[in-house]
Amino acid sequence: MSDETIFALSTAPARAALAVIRLSGAACDRALAALGVSVLPKPRHAALRALTDPQTGALLDEALVLRFEAPHSFTGEAMAELHLHGGLAVIESALAALSAMSGLRAAEAGEFTRRAVLNGKMDLTAAEAIADLIDAEGGAQQKQALAQLRGGLRHRAEGWRERLKTVLAHLEADLEFADEDLPGGIGQKALNALPDLHDELAAEVGDGRGLRLRDGVRIAFIGPPNAGKSSILNMLAGRAAAIVSARAGTTRDIIEVAMLLAGVPVTLIDTAGLRAAGDDIEREGVRRAVASAEEADIVVWVSAPDAPPLEDKILTQRLADADLHIANKCDLAPIEEEGALSLSAKTGAGQEALLAALQERALELTGSGASAPVTRARHIAILRDVLAHMAAAQNAGALELAAEDLRLAQRALGRMTGAVDVEQLLDVVFADFCIGK
Ligand code: GDP
Numbered sequence: 001m002s003d004e005t006i007f008a009l010s011t012a013p014a015r016a017a018l019a020v021i022r023l024s025g026a027a028c029d030r031a032l033a034a035l036g037v038s039v040l041p042k043p044r045h046a047a048l049r050a051l052t053d054p055q056t057g058a059l060l061d062e063a064l065v066l067r068f069e070a071p072h073s074f075t076g077e078a079m080a081e082l083h084l085h086g087g088l089a090v091i092e093s094a095l096a097a098l099s100a101m102s103g104l105r106a107a108e109a110g111e112f113t114r115r116a117v118l119n120g121k122m123d124l125t126a127a128e129a130i131a132d133l134i135d136a137e138g139g140a141q142q143k144q145a146l147a148q149l150r151g152g153l154r155h156r157a158e159g160w161r162e163r164l165k166t167v168l169a170h171l172e173a174d175l176e177f178a179d180e181d182l183p184g185g186i187g188q189k190a191l192n193a194l195p196d197l198h199d200e201l202a203a204e205v206g207d208g209r210g211l212r213l214r215d216g217v218r219i220a221f222i223g224p225p226n227a228g229k230s231s232i233l234n235m236l237a238g239r240a241a242a243i244v245s246a247r248a249g250t251t252r253d254i255i256e257v258a259m260l261l262a263g264v265p266v267t268l269i270d271t272a273g274l275r276a277a278g279d280d281i282e283r284e285g286v287r288r289a290v291a292s293a294e295e296a297d298i299v300v301w302v303s304a305p306d307a308p309p310l311e312d313k314i315l316t317q318r319l320a321d322a323d324l325h326i327a328n329k330c331d332l333a334p335i336e337e338e339g340a341l342s343l344s345a346k347t348g349a350g351q352e353a354l355l356a357a358l359q360e361r362a363l364e365l366t367g368s369g370a371s372a373p374v375t376r377a378r379h380i381a382i383l384r385d386v387l388a389h390m391a392a393a394q395n396a397g398a399l400e401l402a403a404e405d406l407r408l409a410q411r412a413l414g415r416m417t418g419a420v421d422v423e424q425l426l427d428v429v430f431a432d433f434c435i436g437k
Helices: 028-034 088-099 111-118 124-135 139-149 152-176 186-191 194-207 209-215 229-237 280-295 313-320 351-369 377-394 399-417 422-429
Strands: 005-009 018-024 047-052 059-068 079-085 104-106 217-222 255-261 264-270 298-303 324-327
Touching (some): 005 111, 018 028, 018 088, 018 111, 079 088, 111 124, 111 422, 124 422, 152 186, 152 194, 152 377, 186 399, 194 377, 209 377, 217 229, 217 280, 217 351, 229 255, 255 351, 298 313, 298 351, 324 351, 377 399
Parallel strands (some): 005 104, 217 264
Antiparallel strands (some): 018 079, 047 059, 059 079, 255 264
């Protein structure tokens, strides 16, 4: 355990009804006493106490004070929480008083959770889930983060590791007791279990639903100039986020709007109108439109009766490859196009059907947090490592060599939860944490 006691404002640094300062470490009770709390509240019992400045004796606030004794706390250390009135002066003065105490220092970003991991209170996937839960913008992300926080991903990783361990145990038994009464070839037989696990993990790497749920689904609208892409985006976003103009080729750059669809965070991307001719700036706009369509998870092709037809073969092909085709401006002329969703961004006709189609695809692409998918590039990198070691084991030829590869695979998988190499992994995992977590 660390002998430094840390503190931080764990609520947002803004004027509010309440502000919570957390402390963790052996000096918590001493800090409370210094703040004038002469009768310490019982652990886990909130008590109202006057807090005073240790140096001047001035009253800082009337606060609710909570204590937790080690190891029964979030970090596993002694902890205290000061539930202050959320005024900026109160927060400032309380933090200043804590800063002035010896043996106390301000916490670094993610340091509370980091200590929780180091003290065995949670594994790395749970720590990541806390970050995801705090960042969750929609119900689907919230569900995913909570499933991961409650051990969904850890259980799966441990299950995979257990299966590797079993294979390895059989190999080792085969090697060690080769001369004894073991059923012949148990090592080789055990290796036969690898392809199934390999396929399972490879499917996990290829899936991408967890990553998409965490990062959001990108939906690009492409089509000829004036088809109504910006108008559709504005209609969906319910606000004037993109520039709507009757002049062709106004949207030369990419405009993005973030919103939630069925609890899934999505980014709507308005692109420049696709057309072959034009000046340099316009050609650059078209190039970016095509590039953003390539990066998008869902590509929506927008056409309209009065929009110029495309002459460019490559661009026409891109439209044909889109996931969804909207025939816009159905108010101008009734549109009966095969497989197209007829819409009027002007009157709103067809809006519900468009939303439903986009929602369905967004949920399909994210799995809507149903299972406990891998959600981060870190997880994918680990699984790739594991797969490489497993493939090496299968091709090793000699059982000794296969056993060594499996040991490496098992080790790599242990990094998912932090069962292995936890110290080295902390910096990666906590890179995007904020202060007070
Ligand atoms: P973009 O270039 O594809 O982004 O097209 P805009 O959204 O800028 O729209 C081009 C023009 O078409 C504007 O004058 C819009 O007001 C008009 N427009 C867009 N959608 C509709 C529609 O559904 N019906 C009608 N009648 N006009 C529309």
